[in-house]
Amino acid sequence: GLKAIPMRAETGPIGGDLSHEFIVLAETGESAVYCNSDVLNLPVPGEEIDYDGDLTPVIKQWTSVYAATEDVHDAARFDREVPAANKLHTRGIEVGQIFYFGTKYSDTMKATVAGPDGAEVAVHGGSYGVGVSRLVGAIIEACHDDAGIKWPEAVAPFKVAILNLKQGADDTDAACEQLYRELTAKGVDVLYDDTDQRAGAKFAAADLIGIPWQILVGPKGLAEGKLEVKRRSDGARENLSPAEVVARLTS
CATH class of the missing domain: 3.40.50.800 (Anticodon-binding domain)
Incomplete structure (x- = not known):
């Protein structure tokens, strides 16, 4: 009953060129978000996905639909790309975040590996985190009624x-x-x-x-x-x- 939507987000002090927050939509959430409502209907990757294989099609499917937090929201692009009937401006709870650093840190540390041709290339880095304590609040937001919680x-x-x-x-x-x-x-x-x-x-x-x-x-x-x-x-x-x-x- 819980679906987290990847949305472009600010990288913050940790740096890097790209970041996505995983947002569970909830009116009480701390983050304002903008997205094409089509993203809510995308199929969540399941056990049939080969995570050791080429994940490019899955990544493109999820990142080609407009979805962004308020910090990086592009109003002009939102108006241009998203049909009026699909425009969704709401709030959400951040339950995870991923960062792509590129060579931001490896260049400084001179962290390299040998490529297929033997030439040394800088390591591309990234990181991710899951907000375990935030998940509790997100689950309650997604699974409740007027009488109280409905724990899965x-x-x-x-x-x-x-x-x-x-x-x-x-x-x-x-x-x-x-x-x-x-x-x-x-x-x-x-x-x-x-x-x-x-x-x-x-x-x-x-x-x-x-x-x-x-x-x-x-x-x-x-x-x-x-x-x-x-x-x-x-x-x-x-x-x-x-x-x-x-x-x-x-x-």
Whole structure:
């Protein structure tokens, strides 16, 4: 659910002739950006790409469409190249940046290698960085609704939240604790809400935190041998037996 768009950017103090920031579009982002909306529909390179081969076609595909941060935005080119219907001026979060130095540093350090003909040539340099802490904010911006976060399972702090809807009752306490033991024994990261809050407050907190799966354990459902499972991403709900819940969340 997260797509970072490469955009021409200022090189800053690090120098070099070319730089691209990888921007996740978000109205709360710190960077103002301008782009042709066609760039949003370009296919992200996948496993089929030979990264040891010629990447020129992929690079041309992504850099031929106008996309730039405010610092290097060319208003005249933007007006000339981008159709009015495709002009997008918004904000974004920088989650990575790459720099091409050319021979800026290798010339000074006299860093050379022998070319195919044996002649010494200066090394061309570059660097890249990924803003790991920035990714958290970007993921939340891309994966949320009015109730709170909707963590993708791959990066969620917990996979499952168990909500005890009648804390202190022997049946719900025992069912929650058994479920917690079974899931954790199978390697599932579980957050157990055993607070004395009312059910409505627990529902709101679980949605706000955004754990991908919620298991609602209440006396009425237990009397029928069922637990309610809610998927945070789309709100889908199912009533399953405890054994079915464990099987579903560990498959």
